[in-house]
Amino acid sequence: MxxxxxxxxxxxxxxxxxxxxxxxxxxxxxxxxxxxxxxxxxxxxxxxxxxxxxxxxxxxxxxxxxxxxxxxxxxxxxxxxxxxxxxxxxxxxxxxxxxxxxxxxxxxxxxxxxxxxxxxxxxxxxxxxxxxxxxxISHDLMLLGRLLLWITLLLLCTLFVINKAANFMANKAMKPVVESFEKQVLFAANASHELRTPLSVLLSGLDILKDDADNKMSAFSKEIIGDMTGEILKMKALISNMLLLARCDNSAAGLKKNRVWLNIILKNTAARFQTITADKNIALSVIDDVPDLYGWVDRNHLEQIISILIDNAVKYTPRNGKIFLRAHCHNGMSAISVSNTGPGIGEKDLPYVFDRFYRSSEAKKYEGSGLGLSIAKALAEKNNGMLIVQSEENIRTIFTLYLSQKD
The missing domain is CATH 3.30.450.220 (LuxQ periplasmic domain, N-terminal subdomain)
Structure with missing residues (x-):
C-alpha cells in the first residue's frame, strides 16, 4: 500500500x-x-x-x-x-x-x-x-509505465518472499502443535488397542463364570454378571470406535475404493435392521429411484456409514414412525439419504452433531457415546465424500451422504 x-x-x-x-x-x-x-x-x-x-x-x-x-x-x-x-x-x-x-x-x-x-x-x-x-508527453508516460512495471515486479517479489517467510514461520510455530496432536492420536490409538485385550479377557472370564454349572450363583450374582457383561460390551464398542477415529486422524485406516452399486448396499444393510425396526413397529423403506446408481468408495466404509445412520435413525424414531433410505443423483454426485420421522434436532444443536462425544440434552435420554456420527463423517471425508444433516424439529431428520462417481 x-x-x-x-x-x-x-x-x-x-x-x-x-x-x-x-x-x-x-x-x-x-x-x-x-x-x-x-x-x-x-x-x-x-x-x-x-x-x-x-x-x-x-x-x-x-x-x-x-x-x-x-x-x-x-x-x-x-x-x-x-x-x-x-x-x-x-x-x-x-x-x-x-x-x-x-x-x-x-x-x-x-x-x-x-x-x-x-x-x-x-x-x-x-x-x-x-x-x-x-x-x-510520450517519453514521460513511458518512464511512468516502466516505473509501474518495476514496482509491480518488486511487489510480486516482495509478496513471494513474505509468503515464503510466513510459511516458514507458520510451519515452525505449528510444528509443536502438530507433534502434540500426533502424539495424542498415537496415544488414543495405542490405548484403545491395549484396552481391547484386557476387556476381552474380562468378557471371556464372565462367560466362563456364567456357563460354569458347578458354580452355584444366586440370581442376584447372575444379574450382576449380566450387567458387567453389558457394560464391558459397551466399553469394547466405545474403544473400537475411538481406535477407528484415531486411525482416520493419522490416515492409518485402510482404503480400498471401488465402484459400488449403492442400492444393493442399501438393501443389504437395511435387511440387518428389519428385526429391530419390527420390534418398534417402525416402517423401514428403501426407495429405488435410480437402480444403476454407483459410487466410487470403499465398500466396508460405506456399509459402516449407512449402518451408523440407520442405527441412529432407529434410535430416535418413535414407535410407529418411518425411516426412508434413498439413493439418488445430485449435481453430478451420487447421494444416499437416510431420513426418519421423530423429534428432530434442535437448531442450536445442529452445527455440533458431528462433533466427537457431543450429545444434546434430548439425545442424552438415549444410549450412546456420541461417536457414531463423528465416525460416519470421518469415513465419508476419507472417501472424498461429504455428509450433511437437515432437520425440522418434531417433523423429520435427513442425513445425506454425497459420493463421487470417479476415482
Missing part, C-alpha cells in the same frame, strides 16, 4: 507538471499572438542557440488563430500529432484554460501521447484570437 501511494504521488506530480508546462507554453504564445494582433505583423523565428533548444522545439507545438479562426502562425515538428491536433482545433471543443490528454496510434504501430490546452486573447474587451499549445 505504501509503494502504491508513493507511485500515485509521483503520477500526481508528473500530471500537474504536464498541466503547468502546457499552461506556461500557452501563455507565452498568447503574448506573441497579442503582439501580432496589436502590431499587425508576424514575429520572426529566433535562431536556435543549442541542441537543447532544438529538442525542446521538437517536443512542443502551437497554433495561433485570429478572431475569424484563420491560422496565423503554427509550429509543430511532431509529425504523428498533426492530424489529431488539427481535428481538435477545427472542432474547437476546448474551453479557455481547459486541458486534455490524447493518445495516438501511429503508422509505425506505436502509441504516442500529447497534452493540449487552449487560451484566448482579448483586445479592448473584444475577442481577438486564440492559441492551442501543448507538447509530447
Amino acid at each position: 505504501l509503494i502504491t501511494l508513493i507511485y500515485g504521488f509521483i503520477v500526481s506530480l508528473v500530471y500537474n507538471n504536464f498541466i503547468s508546462q502546457a499552461h506556461l507554453l500557452a501563455m507565452e504564445e498568447v503574448e506573441e499572438l497579442n503582439y501580432i494582433v496589436s502590431d499587425g505583423k508576424l514575429l520572426p523565428d529566433l535562431p536556435l542557440d543549442n541542441n537543447s533548444s532544438q529538442k525542446y522545439l521538437n517536443k512542443i507545438f502551437y497554433y495561433m488563430y485570429d478572431k475569424n479562426d484563420q491560422l496565423l502562425k503554427m509550429s509543430n515538428k511532431i509529425d504523428w500529432s498533426k492530424t489529431d491536433i488539427e481535428t481538435l482545433t477545427t472542432q474547437d471543443l476546448l474551453q479557455d484554460g481547459q486541458y486534455e490528454m490524447h493518445i495516438v496510434f501511429t503508422a509505425q504501430k506505436e502509441f504516442r501521447f500529447f497534452v493540449i490546452t487552449r487560451e484566448s486573447i482579448w483586445n479592448n474587451g473584444q475577442y481577438a484570437g486564440k492559441v492551442y499549445a501543448g507538447f509530447d
Whole structure:
C-alpha cells in the first residue's frame, strides 16, 4: 500500500507538471499572438542557440488563430500529432484554460501521447484570437509505465518472499502443535488397542463364570454378571470406535475404493435392521429411484456409514414412525439419504452433531457415546465424500451422504 501511494504521488506530480508546462507554453504564445494582433505583423523565428533548444522545439507545438479562426502562425515538428491536433482545433471543443490528454496510434504501430490546452486573447474587451499549445508527453508516460512495471515486479517479489517467510514461520510455530496432536492420536490409538485385550479377557472370564454349572450363583450374582457383561460390551464398542477415529486422524485406516452399486448396499444393510425396526413397529423403506446408481468408495466404509445412520435413525424414531433410505443423483454426485420421522434436532444443536462425544440434552435420554456420527463423517471425508444433516424439529431428520462417481 505504501509503494502504491508513493507511485500515485509521483503520477500526481508528473500530471500537474504536464498541466503547468502546457499552461506556461500557452501563455507565452498568447503574448506573441497579442503582439501580432496589436502590431499587425508576424514575429520572426529566433535562431536556435543549442541542441537543447532544438529538442525542446521538437517536443512542443502551437497554433495561433485570429478572431475569424484563420491560422496565423503554427509550429509543430511532431509529425504523428498533426492530424489529431488539427481535428481538435477545427472542432474547437476546448474551453479557455481547459486541458486534455490524447493518445495516438501511429503508422509505425506505436502509441504516442500529447497534452493540449487552449487560451484566448482579448483586445479592448473584444475577442481577438486564440492559441492551442501543448507538447509530447510520450517519453514521460513511458518512464511512468516502466516505473509501474518495476514496482509491480518488486511487489510480486516482495509478496513471494513474505509468503515464503510466513510459511516458514507458520510451519515452525505449528510444528509443536502438530507433534502434540500426533502424539495424542498415537496415544488414543495405542490405548484403545491395549484396552481391547484386557476387556476381552474380562468378557471371556464372565462367560466362563456364567456357563460354569458347578458354580452355584444366586440370581442376584447372575444379574450382576449380566450387567458387567453389558457394560464391558459397551466399553469394547466405545474403544473400537475411538481406535477407528484415531486411525482416520493419522490416515492409518485402510482404503480400498471401488465402484459400488449403492442400492444393493442399501438393501443389504437395511435387511440387518428389519428385526429391530419390527420390534418398534417402525416402517423401514428403501426407495429405488435410480437402480444403476454407483459410487466410487470403499465398500466396508460405506456399509459402516449407512449402518451408523440407520442405527441412529432407529434410535430416535418413535414407535410407529418411518425411516426412508434413498439413493439418488445430485449435481453430478451420487447421494444416499437416510431420513426418519421423530423429534428432530434442535437448531442450536445442529452445527455440533458431528462433533466427537457431543450429545444434546434430548439425545442424552438415549444410549450412546456420541461417536457414531463423528465416525460416519470421518469415513465419508476419507472417501472424498461429504455428509450433511437437515432437520425440522418434531417433523423429520435427513442425513445425506454425497459420493463421487470417479476415482
